[in-house]
Amino acid sequence: MTKRATIAVGLTLAVLGTTGCGLLDLASDSEEDTGITAGLAELPQPDDGEYTVRVVDLDAATEAAGLERPTDLSPEAITAWVGPLSGMKRDDSFAPVIAQMPEVTNPRMTYQTQEFHDIAGWSAVDVTSYAEVVDLPGTFASLAGDFDDSTLEHLPEVADGVRTVGDGEDGRGDISRRTVVQPMGAPVRMAHRDGRLAVSSSTSDTQDWLEGGPESTLADDPRASALAEALDAQDVISAQLVVGSNFRVGDYARVPGAAQQVGPLPDHAFDAVGLGWAAPDGDPRMVAVYHFADEESADASVAPLEELFTDGRDSRGRKLAETYGLDEVTSDGSVVTVTLGAARPEAAGELSSRLVRRDVPFQHS
Incomplete structure (x- = not known):
């Protein structure tokens, strides 16, 4: 089952074209299998x-x-x-x-x-x-x-x-x-x-x-492969995945003077996060994908993530909506996909920094 939630934010994201979008197949130099999934198949x-x-x-x-x-x-x-x-x-x-x-x-x-x-x-x-x-x-x-x-x-x-x-x-x-x-x-x-x-x-x-690659690659990890498929569906040209980390709120040190209340955060735990970037017509387009334990947890997390990106605040008390323009939040199987535009010019870099710090929006309650 796929659930879809769409937010109008006054920001129109262009549809990705085929030129310069998506990664060449690192495994075979062909374009039959492209993108993040092909990259995982190269890695032990x-x-x-x-x-x-x-x-x-x-x-x-x-x-x-x-x-x-x-x-x-x-x-x-x-x-x-x-x-x-x-x-x-x-x-x-x-x-x-x-x-x-x-x-x-x-x-x-x-x-x-x-x-x-x-x-x-x-x-x-x-x-x-x-x-x-x-x-x-x-x-x-x-x-x-x-x-x-x-x-x-x-x-x-x-x-x-x-x-x-x-x-x-x-x-x-x-x-x-x-x-x-x-x-x-x-x-x-x-x-x-x-x-x-x-x-x-x-x-x-x-x-x-x-000799042709290891017997077991990261493409065989269901967490990584599910995130890669979701990012490939968005035709990103650059991606970063963090798999198996602890994203629970409070498990990473707070910044001095941080807000006492972050969120609202998803109640269900996710165990892997992926980020992807593209630039149709030169405009920033960001994708955040979350891997949950099952389809039910992913479905239940669509609305909380939608609310988080619309009204939520990070550990410093800053509203996410001041940096990111939410396009839509969808779930498909165990993965929730959030597509974003930039409300601030430094948004693309900030999203990566937030994942490194495990700051909102990469925390669950």
Whole structure:
């Protein structure tokens, strides 16, 4: 059963076109299976039940934001590209989409991109789209781009087909050996296959990827796959999923001076949240998807989430409606989908920050 609630907010969202919307299939370079679901199929399941996933079409996001991919690796050129896609203000405006660089490119050290390239043989500038799971301290990323067998040939082999930056066992860091590629000093494994790179903290995961992928991927996790299907239905070009986390109100530290009453919050617990961004006609379009235990819980949460985005407040007492324009709230199976426009120009970046902080609207009672 699908329930639908629509709110008129004086904001008309354009229908997504086909150009620049949706992600190319990372698994086969075809367009038969596209988007977030295809990205999940590239990623191994982490040992821990809690993890973060990003699946991003950097080419589409760059175009949507009106940016140009750098032609050199100067700090100024990299910052002018990476900054707006990460939510930073540029020329008195904000990009309509959030499209973070892969964690394996050490995006906090963008001023060292040239050094990264000198060590690894490639950099974030060479990545056109990617899927990545972060289960700290471990990571695994599948990067699409203009890569070939020569990209990694300068690196030593640690296993058949697997190259390495740094010596030692998987996950064993040596702070004295830190580089921009190895921020914790642990070795980083890399491999090339069919124009894509695998970059990981795990030798075995990299070998599995070379041989066609692991037996069990994140596409087999019903929580992640349900969120991915909902985001694919919205044709997002960038997505972030947080799976298996605790979203209960009060379980994260409140900000000093925070309001005593947040919400109203959904009564039913959700165990995974996904965010997606698109920019039809250049206007920000955001999607938040919530995974519940069952269809009944999802159906019962449509009205509370509708009320939350219309009249609710966050932990600082700020009304969500001052930042987001609610388009609609729907449920389908165990997933509730909320589609949003921007009432403030920084809305796209703020939504991502709220998920990181587990602030409203990513809390349940």
